Amino acid sequence: xxxxxxxxxxxxxxxxxxxxxxxxxxxxxxxxxxxxxxxxxxxxxxxxxxxxxxxxxxxxxxxxxxxxxxxxxxxxxxxxxxxxxxxxxxxxxxxxxxxxxxxxxxxxxxxxxxx
Amino acid sequence: xxxxxxxxxxxxxxxxxxxxxxxxxxxxxxxxxxxxxxxxxxxxxxxxxxxxxxxxxxxxxxxxxxxxxxxxxxxxxxxxxxxxxxxxxxxxxxxxxxxxxxxxxxxxx
Numbered sequence: 001x002x003x004x005x006x007x008x009x010x011x012x013x014x015x016x017x018x019x020x021x022x023x024x025x026x027x028x029x030x031x032x033x034x035x036x037x038x039x040x041x042x043x044x045x046x047x048x049x050x051x052x053x054x055x056x057x058x059x060x061x062x063x064x065x066x067x068x069x070x071x072x073x074x075x076x077x078x079x080x081x082x083x084x085x086x087x088x089x090x091x092x093x094x095x096x097x098x099x100x101x102x103x104x105x106x107x108x109x110x111x112x113x114x115x
Numbered sequence: 116x117x118x119x120x121x122x123x124x125x126x127x128x129x130x131x132x133x134x135x136x137x138x139x140x141x142x143x144x145x146x147x148x149x150x151x152x153x154x155x156x157x158x159x160x161x162x163x164x165x166x167x168x169x170x171x172x173x174x175x176x177x178x179x180x181x182x183x184x185x186x187x188x189x190x191x192x193x194x195x196x197x198x199x200x201x202x203x204x205x206x207x208x209x210x211x212x213x214x215x216x217x218x219x220x221x222x223x224x
């Protein structure tokens with residue numbers, strides 16, 4: 001299992017509920033990214049981790065969104081009080097950390113539907 | 116981050132060479148140019164990356180003129196399985212990727 005995995009693949013929830021989306025990066029990749037993709041659009045950056053710390057969270061749309069990566073591997077994206085506008089595919093990517101511009105490896109995404 | 120502009124869509128017949136050009140007038144000295152491919156219901160996949168001149172791999176070629184204000188992704192002899200969205204991105208270091216809407220390539224039999 002060499003690739004990035006994401007669970008669940010699909011999540012349907014009701015407006016106002018709390019959801020957690022999980023990302024398992026490629027082993028040894030220290031950089032981890034979350035993106036969100038709406039229909040017909042390119043992926044939109046949310047947050048980036050280097051190791052355990054969030055190096056850049058400027059893409060998180062508001063304080064309902066939060067992500068953690070406590071041991072520098074698996075990451076969880078948490079969305080509180082979900083809204084219908086949060087419906088999208090949430091993509092996770094990982095890459096090696098170096099000074100060069102590294103290829104990001106994407107998972108298949110979690111399709112979130114908020115009813 | 117440099118903004119990129121690329122055609123919204125392109126059509127091609129099987130077996131033809133496809134060239135997708137991307138404009139990035141404000142590219143910075145440290146920026147690399149990278150192309151990703153995305154199939155429906157999948158995450159984007161890295162195709163090719165370059166800094167200047169020409170880069171070729173088993174999938175595609177990337178042509179970058181001396182001023183680096185544009186780049187062209189060349190797909191030789193496309194097949195139906197090359198139908199996808201292609202994204203051109205510029206950036207440096209381990210920075211977040213900034214995606215536009217990409218170019219939707221449709222390959223016709």
